[in-house]
Amino acid sequence: MTGRSHFTYNVAGATPMVQWSAVYGGAEPDEDRNLGAERWSATSADYVLEEPPSSIQTKSNDGGKRSVVSAVGELAPHRQLGLVTDEAQRQAMILAHARWDAPESRHLTTWLAMASQNPATLQGIIAERLTRHPEDVAALRVEQQLDKGQGQNAACERQQKMAAGKPASPALAYLSIRCMPEGQAQDEAFLAGQQRWPQDPWFALASGYVLASRGDWSAANEVWSKAAMGPQTAEFTAPELARVKRMLGASDQELQPLAAESAHLTSLLALDSTEVMGSQYEAYIHLHRGEYQGAVAMAELDAELFPQVLRLAGASDGAPEDLIKKALDLPAEEGISPDSAWSMWALALRQGRNEAVWREKALATDAEEAARVVAFVDAVRANASVQQAEAVLGNVRPANRGYAYTVAAVVRGQSCPQAWRDGAKKLLFGTERPHLM
Structure with missing residues (x-):
């Protein structure tokens, strides 16, 4: 039934809501309204968090319209935050995603980076995540960075012990190598890890940086193409891979399929078009x-x-x-x-x-x-x-x-x-x- 009042619960305030019009016939849509990311909200929209019908019956030839409230959680983090003007809601969104997004989530690394503006809070979130998912690579990377920012080494020592105890784990091997001093030895270790685990996206990511920094565009293209297929690594691999492909002669039109994996690359290409x-x-x-x-x-x-x-x-x-x-x-x-x-x-x-x-x-x-x-x-x-x-x-x-x-x-x-x-x-x-x- 249309026109009823609905109370909507937005879990953890994690997703912005938008009200828009489904139009039929010659009706004119109302302007879209950004509703923010409140946990509880009341709306009289006709359809809330469900698809409107493809057609309706009207009494005139002028058509009709129905109001719809939708969640837009599929958007990239920066676009989601752009729909929310209240700073408290924005921070709640960031922390909710940093805390609860699944380890394989496409945008987890971005949300964690945004949450790093508050290191003390993020430290607690990372501890919670690792209790639930002890081998969550994105969280373990942040644990290393937080320790480094405080001049400590406890995270690396713990993760290197984990890697020694599970020598067949590519994720833990990758994290252990990240703890090495930057330089030739670390670079060679990343390349060796990629050879041992050629389909692992994190080793593909790291070895791609090594190869691209050397100007070995063909080899970097090969391994970064694998990293661009991983849900956790695609968003920030795709723009770097695009640079490499351009050095190999690819046109921006040929990069469009790759842009589907990265909101940032989509934006870069759009601004050039x-x-x-x-x-x-x-x-x-x-x-x-x-x-x-x-x-x-x-x-x-x-x-x-x-x-x-x-x-x-x-x-x-x-x-x-x-x-x-x-x-x-x-x-x-x-x-x-x-x-x-x-x-x-x-x-x-x-x-x-x-x-x-x-x-x-x-x-x-x-x-x-x-x-x-x-x-x-x-x-x-x-x-x-x-x-x-x-x-x-x-x-x-x-x-x-x-x-x-x-x-x-x-x-x-x-x-x-x-x-x-x-x-x-x-x-x-x-x-x-x-x-x-």
Whole structure:
């Protein structure tokens, strides 16, 4: 029966609710309403947490409509949180997923990362999870990180004992290797583990990083393709695999099947396509057409987007002097991101303004690898050969290699080696770099 009042219980406040209209005939739908993620709510919607009928009987030819309340728990975490404006509800959602999502859940790692903003609470959640699921890899990874943040080693000692007691467990072997000091020995151990357990997604994930950091794109493509099939590892493997596939010549159209495994990759590809036409993100389309003034004008409609687009435009090939000046005049703390930090450091180097400030911003983007990118750029500026500069850069992740090549392209201009210019365009998506011709 339609029109009755319903009380709805949202378990642990874990899922946002949306009210929308099912329309029939020529009826006009009501505007969708985000209902937040309250535990208990009352609604007079016609259908609550059930599918509306495919057709209805009406007394006129104007059609009709029925109101529907649906849960949207299938969305990626960032999209779910975007539907909830109440901060307390948002935090409750994050903690509920971190506590109760199954170990094989596609988005568990993302929810745990979000919950890490509150380490004390997360520590208790991880202890609860491990009581229920002692070999929950995502939780055990976080246990290692929490210990590391406190300067302790108890988690690794315990997990290494677990691995010694179950030598046939790929998950525990992977976790034990994660406890090793970073470097050549750890890299080789990950590769050996992947050879022993070729279908294990966690070893595929780790060995893919090793191979991609070495620039072995074909081998990285092979193992990351396996990691992209694992529910726990697909979300954050897919964007890295896409970078590798682009280096191997894949078009963005050919990456669409892979995007189905990752909300983040879906977003990166959408922002590089005509899907954003009509929104403020059309600014990126103008940017990479070389229409810099139009890109900046469109981005002005969005206070968060504007500094990012202005900085990328200012560092782009052939940018006009007025945009370069505007980008350099923008306060360094305004809307900074890792992408714009590298582009702005490159522009500051080329223009001789505020180089030291932006060098520090760039160094802060990655505690493990940014220093090598900076050393690479310094070698390029000292007229090192391609081979010498690459040796200084060494083994870094695909995106950081893309940042290195981007800075070289901005600083060196048309004298930049074509391989670096091409690498920057393939390893970084359009929202991550300036326009390079």
